[in-house]
Amino acid sequence: MFPHLFQGLDISKFHCETCELAKHTRVSFHISSKRSSHPFHLIHSDIWGPSTIPNVSGARWFVSLIDDCTRVTWIFLLKQKSDVSIVIPNFHSMVQNQFGVKIKSFKTDNVRDSFNQILSPYFQSQGILHDSSCVNTPQQNGVAERKNGHLLNTTQVLLFQGNVPKIPSQVLDNKSPIEILKSFYPHFKTSNVLTPRVFGCTAFVHVHSQHRDKLDPQAIKCVFLGYSSTQKGYKCYNPSTRKFYISADVTFT
Known part of the structure; x- marks a missing residue:
């Protein structure tokens, strides 16, 4: 009614409680371009499942472990979500024995029944920092969430097409994750050097x-x-x- 009374005022600084209650929206998230400078400083992890149909060994879940620096990914099948309490310590032991380093921090979603309750004592005993996302905020664990989505999409492609090429990633300067890992550990060798074959053939x-x-x-x-x-x-x-x-x-x- 009296616009001249508000001239020169920054309207963005006014907050309406009613508008906050009626029009509140979620915070936007941007893809982070920062990565760890060395392998195994940070591991992203997420559990997927349950599958409606178990595999032949009875597994209905899987947990993905992604190294933030190289993006090398390890996948472990789980019959129960609680099996992650065995997988994580075994994975940490493998990293220490094969690469001579300790994992510094783990980033997971907010799954209290698996990571927060089962693995918190282990993380504390090993001096590993555990960073979990807020409830119903998977964007804060975006690396693992996107990886699981990629894995499921790739699984569909494999089932439908029967073949998937090994393509380097632009995110890693057009290098594959194994190439990045070998740049830090030149003597590291993959456990299998057999001739590549087409999946499903x-x-x-x-x-x-x-x-x-x-x-x-x-x-x-x-x-x-x-x-x-x-x-x-x-x-x-x-x-x-x-x-x-x-x-x-x-x-x-």
Whole structure:
């Protein structure tokens, strides 16, 4: 009614309580460009699940562990969410033994039943800082949330297409996560250096003579799934018998 009374005033400094209650919105989040300067200084983690259908081993969850510096990602399947209390200490031991460093901090979502209650004593005993996001604010754990979304999308692509290329990331200056990790640890070698194969392709696993009769087939027709993390062999699956095989004696078509 009297606009001349408000000339020269900064309207942005006025706060209306009624407007706050009626028109309040969430804070916007921007993608952070900052990354740790060294591997394992910060690990992002998130638990996904439960899946409506368990896998053949009974797992319905998975936990992702992402190194902030290199973006190298480890995935562990879980039959129960509480299994994370075993996975995290084992992962930390692996990092210390293989890379000679200790994890400095963990960033997770606000899952009280898994991280806050089960793992808080472990984090405290190891001197690991634990930073969790606010309730219903997954944006604060964006690295792990985006990684899980990427993993699920990739899973769909693998199931539908049967092939996915290994493409470097622009976020990492067009280098793959393993390349970044090796720049810090030149002597680090991946556990498997077998020839890359197409996911889902037909694989014939050799049956050794001591496991078959003379007139039995000398190979089993399977589906190629990937590579063993503990043996130098291909991981294959026989849908008809629901059995897994890890073997170096495999041919592909």
